[in-house]
Amino acid sequence: MAGIDEMSSSARMNQYERGKHAPDWLTVERLAAVLNVPVAYFYATDDDAAELLLAFYALAPEARGRALELIKAMS
Amino acid sequence: MAGIDEMSSSARMNQYERGKHAPDWLTVERLAAVLNVPVAYFYATDDDAAELLLAFYALAPEARGRALELIKAMS
DNA sequence: CTCATTTACTAAGCAATCCTTAGTGTATCC
DNA sequence: GGATACACTAAGGATTGCTTAGTAAATGAG
Numbered sequence: 001m002a003g004i005d006e007m008s009s010s011a012r013m014n015q016y017e018r019g020k021h022a023p024d025w026l027t028v029e030r031l032a033a034v035l036n037v038p039v040a041y042f043y044a045t046d047d048d049a050a051e052l053l054l055a056f057y058a059l060a061p062e063a064r065g066r067a068l069e070l071i072k073a074m075s
Numbered sequence: 076m077a078g079i080d081e082m083s084s085s086a087r088m089n090q091y092e093r094g095k096h097a098p099d100w101l102t103v104e105r106l107a108a109v110l111n112v113p114v115a116y117f118y119a120t121d122d123d124a125a126e127l128l129l130a131f132y133a134l135a136p137e138a139r140g141r142a143l144e145l146i147k148a149m150s
Numbered sequence: 151c152t153c154a155t156t157t158a159c160t161a162a163g164c165a166a167t168c169c170t171t172a173g174t175g176t177a178t179c180c
Numbered sequence: 181g182g183a184t185a186c187a188c189t190a191a192g193g194a195t196t197g198c199t200t201a202g203t204a205a206a207t208g209a210g
Contacts, residue, residue, distance in 0.1 A: 008199050014159055021197050024167085025097060040115040040124060048139050049115060049131060055146045056127055064123050067146050071130045074142055083170050089188055096168050099196085 002030035077105035 004012060004027065015021040023031070032039040038057045044050035059067055079087060079102065090096040098106070107114040113132045119125035134142055 005199085010158075011160080011200085012198065015197080018159080020160090022100060024197085038124060039120050040118040040128070043115040043118045045114050048143055049113060049128065052127070052131055052143050052146060053115070053124065055143070055150065056124060058150050059146075063149060067149055068123055068127050068130070070145055071127060071134075071142050074138060075130065075133050080170085085187075086171085086189080087169065090168080093188080095189090099168085 001034045002027065004030075076109045077102065079105075 012021075012023070016023050028039055028042060032042065038053050041050055041053045041057075044053060056064060056067060087096075087098070091098050103114055103117060107117065113128050116125055116128045116132075119128060131139060131142060
């Protein structure tokens, strides 16, 4: 679904999942699109940040500005 | 400061900034540490998400859980 | 249980990308 | 003007990823 050749997609995805290799940017973008998550989600180093990105991405674009101000106001 | 050899650090950083090459994970982690930003910040595809990550990262760790719930509650 | 099929995973070499070197050009400051 | 620092690039050697070929482990049907 991400446009990876099916002949090698199983090996490649497995190498990514196990951390043997890292995908290039175009591949990451396509995987994010297929999985409906923001690209940055793949690079979150803790679960809270990962969840935050998912929740933010799930918001309607108009709501994101308000969400951002909300978090900013907390500091 | 990120532990990149000074003989080539200028060329490398310039290649990263201009999108000619992409740094490996270890280098990205070190740059994030030096710049005091979360790693995912470098991979944000829009300014709102980038700012969100900075604001979230700036919060005290105890406050992050509350921030997360706040955003979750918005959807 | 057995066989067939799908899914999970890996090594090895070719292919692609990055890192280093060497260098040019442009600010900046004395 | 000269010196120093900063910005940027091409090219090749060094490294990493992708493809191929294959084994192993689940899963499902009969």
